[in-house]
Structures are given as structure tokens and as C-alpha cells.
Amino acid sequence: MSDQQPDRKRSGFKETTRVAAARDRLRDAVSGHERTESIPLNAADGRALAEEVVAPRNVPDFPRAAMDGYAVRARDTFGASGRSPEVLRRADEMAPGAAVRVHTGSEVPEGADAVVMVEHADEFGGDVEVFDAVAEGENVAPVGEDVDAGQSLYDPGHRLRPSDLGMLKSVGVREVTVYDRPRVAVIPTGEELVESDPDPGEAVETNGLTVSRFVERWGGEATYRDAVTDDEDALREAVESHLDHDVVVTTGGSSVGERDLLPEVVSEMGEILVHGVALKPGHPVALGIVDGTPVVMLPGYPVACIVNAVQFLRPALKRVGHLPLEAMPTATARLGRKIRSEPGVRSFVRVGLTDEGDEERVATPTRASGSGVLSSVALADGWVEVSEEREGIPEGETVEVANWEWSA
Template identity: 75%
Template sequence: MSEDQPDRKQSGFKDKTRVGEARERLLDAVVSHDRTEEVPLSSADGRLLAEEVVAERNVPHYPRAAMDGYAVRAEDTFGASDRSPEVLRQSEQLTPDSAVRVHTGSELPDRANAVVMIEQVDEFGDEVEIFDAVAEGENVAPVGEDVAEGQHLYDPGHRLRPSDLGLLKSVGVETVAVRERPAVGVIPTGEELVQSNPGPGEVVETNGLTISRYVERWGGDATYRDVVTDDPEALRTAIQRDLTKDVVVTTGGSSVGERDLLPEVVADLGEILFHGVALKPGHPVAVGVVEETPVVMLPGYPVACIINAVQFLRPALKRVGGLPESDFPTTEALLDRKIRSEPGIRTFARVQLGENDEGATTATPTRASGSGVLSSVALADGWVEVPEGREGIPEGETVSVQDWEWSA
């Protein structure tokens, strides 16, 4: 521990860093990586392009019928009308004064330059009557109508969507160069943690699982480690093992109790950027840097762990991976019970959405407010963020409910 690092076990959290300042300190320490990889289209959904993409072939690559009907030479239909239809021979190969049956998407026969819709044709044996003249190119999709060979499609930095993948496959692209996903080591800590069948005094490990899945949703690759006990050397070894990752995230052991050793271990290995944030629930969060690798130390209580992961780990991953920043979708709702908060503290109140007798959307704060009640998050529809400058939100006010489970 450096001389200017306060002894938290003695002082507690008398001075908490504001959320905005804490996030700024973290992001200042995060460097965007420049690693790329080539991946098949089947694995490219949601990935960030590293290079420009151009079409490798025309779409369509042949002139095709855009309607069911008859392929013709347009000049053979001139003058056709309801009162005076043009009569053409049905044929398998197009010749003057003939017509070839085609379906939507069929290749246009040689010398054909238009298609008469089936609704404008009557068939009589081996002849057809055409009741509507067509112009050259009518009801025909020419070569490259959709996409032309060599056409610019996407710039570097574009985040690929399922529709993009379909387009890329149609133009002959089989693999794309994308930015590598940020690598994240997820280390659950605590001597009381077990993976299953807890005995007295034991707790099932959930934070590491939860956070590793959020990392995947947010565009990273998580390595979910085994539980590390509350021992300085074991914690040191676990952190040093994952310094090859872009971000290290730990769960538990970030407060100021006798077994909360992580901030001291990280301070000894590197430096602490902040420890204790003016946020509720979950103020015992800490962030440090060891050998240029950010270490995000999340609280052990499940709700506090999730809230701090959203506030700090998510933006760090976005910065490392060069992913675009995005706000959570929100739902406007009438608050049907007061939310209490402390001035100077940013509060995240879990709520459930409903509907009142007038059909308006309502937000009901969950009865469980403790930071250890995981069900209060899993069964909530979102949270309402109360800024530091407010002392609660009164019943009846319209609030924005954030959907933090949104995956982008």
C-alpha cells in the first residue's frame, strides 16, 4: 500500500467518489486494443468490422424476372390493350412474336427484355393473349440492381447485424475482419463460496457466473475462474495470472472488513484509482491498475455487484473493444410509490412495471431494497436512477425505467 493510500479499515468510506468522476478515472486508464481477427459470417453477428467491405459480385448476378408471367420482347407487345390484345406463341426459347413462361426469380431468356405479369395474360392452347403493353426493362431485375460488384458496403467500425450477414453472403463475402473481443478474467472471491450444495455458513457462488454472462452480452470474452479464497497470496496470484487479459474483474472482498483484502493487494501490485463511490446500493466498489491492466473490484452482494458492473465494467469493455457507447432503452412510467434516496448519493431503485386502471404504465419500487437480495433484480423490469442532486422521487412523478438487461 502506498503512503498516500488511506487505511480504509480505519477510515471506512468517509469520502466517496462521485459516479461520474469515478467512471472518468477508470476510462482514462483504459486503452483501446487494436487486435483483429478473421471470422466466418456465421460467427460475425454483433462484431465490429475492422476493415472496409465491398461487394465481390453483382446481386442479382443474372437478369431475372421480377414477377410471375411471360418473358417477351417489349416491342412485340406494343399496342396491346383490353380491346385489342396481342397474340403471341408460347415457346421454350424466345423468338420474335413468342413468349416464355417465367416465375419470380427465373433467369430471363436470351433476347427477352421485359415480363408481362400473369394477371395481364390469357392462355389459349399454345398461344397467349396479352392485354397490356410493357416497356423495355419492365418487371425485370437487371444484373447488379440490388448490389453492384465492387460497391462499398460497410466502413470499419460498423457493428454487424443479422441483415448485414445476409447481404454479405449474397455478394460473395465468406469471412470478415473484425476487432477481437476484449478478454476479461472474472475472479469470484470469498472463502465462504461454493458452487453447489451449500452447508451452514456457505454461499452458492453466483456473482462470477452473472458477471461473466454480462461480459459476453456486452461484447467481451469472459474467462470464469474458480473461486479464490480470502488469502493475500492467493488473490495476488489470481490477479497476476490474468494480467494478460484486457480487464480483470473480481467479485467480493472490496469493502473494508477484515476479509476485504483485494484493494490492498491491488494497491501493492499497482495503484488504486478509487475505492468507495457515492452510489447505492454498492458503494464499496474499487478500481485499480496493475501493469496497465484495469482491475475492477465489484462488491460481493449480488445487487451491488450487478449495479457496479453496469456502471463501470460495461463502459470499460466498450472502450477497450472500440464498441460504440449506447444508452439503455427506457420506459416512461408513473411512479406509484415514493423512492427514497440520500442527497449526494446516486441511487438505483429496482422497479416492476404494471398498468393502472386508466391504462397508464406504472413503476412500482420492489419491496426488497437490500443489496444482497438477488431476486429483487431478477424479478424486476428495470431500475430508476435517482441523481445525486435529488432527495428521492415522489409518488406520481413520471420516471424513466432503464432496462439494464438489454444486451448491447
């Protein structure tokens, strides 16, 4: 399918681009920035590494007791049993026939090669009775059991998680070099938009707020500005003044109506990659490039805006910021009501999830149409994606419900 149609103001979208092809065009036109910074571990959660991290030391870097008990030479416990315990000398230093008290995580003294668990021994006077023989190395964590010095831990582009930070601290890393958060300018457009208390014909601006919060959740840094009116000069100035950002995203004005001026403005400033995508809701999305900066033009209807932000803005932001594009988590459910969709169009149907016993979940569409009804998204538990090859999904079929509100 082609998205390049002449005179859309009169003809509308005769042809549209499939979702995967549109994403590919945007991805191929976007490259990662090279800005980095060194930050302490406690500020690095969720950040993308810019350099390989190699362990500077072993963990543990000494033989470590894996249990509370007594450090011993294994051969001194040979034959020990409940009926015939081996009697060792309680000592502070290791020697043949000795047992040294140790605690979980403490160093095993030189000369010892095993630890008898405290519940398998009794101490009386200056002696220790051992009721269970141990093998060499038993209950001892050797040097480097967890991490070897020089071991490669993480590659560039890895998105750091809390468990990663604990690992890095354990090997002696205190700072990491990460890519700067991708900077995203969020520009709401529309002469009818107000911040609060709308008069007849006006609407409260919500798309910019929603998109800017998504940007932060996805690992970016949002610059959220006031709404711009539907005027070519004003729109041009707004886009131009934010080209120092890694991505510019606009909301509204992306279709083919008289006040939908953004695609034409961006085309004059740079290049339109896609205008019109075969998805529902929100086919009037446009994707462009101006002076090397991707411009994602989202539809003004709130539901369409969110769907397209997830499909196009999220992967663009991730690519620019060297962040992994992770799949959204899904829940399996039985479809409670038939979904209708148009062949050749990828549909995103909002659903609510309910439990009906025996751990079975049921997904019921909250609304199959109405891309301006924000509550159909805000009150939904996720969406069911219907591929271009299908003409709906019958009631009772098992479906995957994607959680688009996920933070990663």
C-alpha cells in the first residue's frame, strides 16, 4: 500500500500504509543520539548503558560460608553419624582436627574446605560433636562463584533494572556511563484547546499531558508546551523551535481537513515519510523528518492519539535513546463478545477484564468505535489487536490483551 496520495484535502485517504511498513520507514530514518553521562547507581534505574560493564573483582572474593555452622577439614568428619559422631576441637584458627565457628556469608578460614551445618553438630565444653559427614566444598561458596573478575556483565544498550544495580554494587561498581534520556518536544495543536473550563466549541487539552507522561514512562524527557493554534506560521515556528530535541511529537491537525495543516507544514520544512496508516482508531497519523529530527504527528482524537503514540512514538523514542523496545505484557482471556474489524486494517479494540471462576478471564470490548471517547481507554484494562488479515474475532476465542499503560 502507498501513503503518497495527491490532493488529500479533496480526496481523503484513498490508500494507506500498513502499520509495520510505516514503523519501518520511521525506524530507517531515525538513529540513536550519542550523548552520554556518568551517574551513580542509585540514579541509574531504567537507563540504557553506553559502555560495556566488566566486573572489577570476584564475588565472593574469598571462600564464603553458605550456612551457619563450623568450618572443618572434610576428611576429619569421615564416618560421622548420629550414632557415632566425630569429636573435633573447638578452635579460633584452623588446624587438623579443629572446628571453627562461622556464620552465613563469613570467610571460611584458610585450611578449612567444608562447613558443617550448625544443626548437624553439638558443642560442649571445648569440643564439637559432628553428626553428619561433609564432602570437600560442601556449604562453601568458592571465590568467584557469583561473578568472576573480568567477566562481562552488561553490553551497551542494556536497560538497567534494580537487580542489575545490586549486582553492579556487589562487584564494586559505583558509577555507570549511560545514554542521556531522549528529549521529546510535545506540541498540542488546535485553536479550540484550552487548559480548563471550556466554553461551547472549546475542548480541554488532554493529549499533550497524556503523551508527555507516556514519554517519561518510556524513558524519555518530555518538554510539554502550550497549545499552538491552527496557523501555518505558528505551527512552523513551533516545530522549528524544537528541532534541538531528539523527537518532536504533535497532537491534532494531522488529517486532511481544512484545519489539518501540519503534514503540509512539515512537508515544506523537510520530508513526509508516511501520511495515513491502515490502523483503527487513528489512521490520519503522519510521520516526517525535518533537519534529521523525526516529527510524529498524532491525530487529535484522544484514543487515536494514544494508539498511534504507542505504535510510532514509542519505538522512535526507544531507537533514539538506545533503549530496548520490549514487548508489552499481555493477559490471556476468552473473548466475551464478538469483535468486528475491517480486513486490511489493524484494529486495536479496548476491552475490560473480568474473572469468571476457575481462574478464567473474560475480555469484553468497552467500545469498538469512538476514537474521541477518552473514557473507553481510561476505563479499559488493555486492548486486543486484530491483524490486517482477519475480519474480526468470534466470541469465545482466546485472545491476548495487551497492557499499553506499561511503564517500559
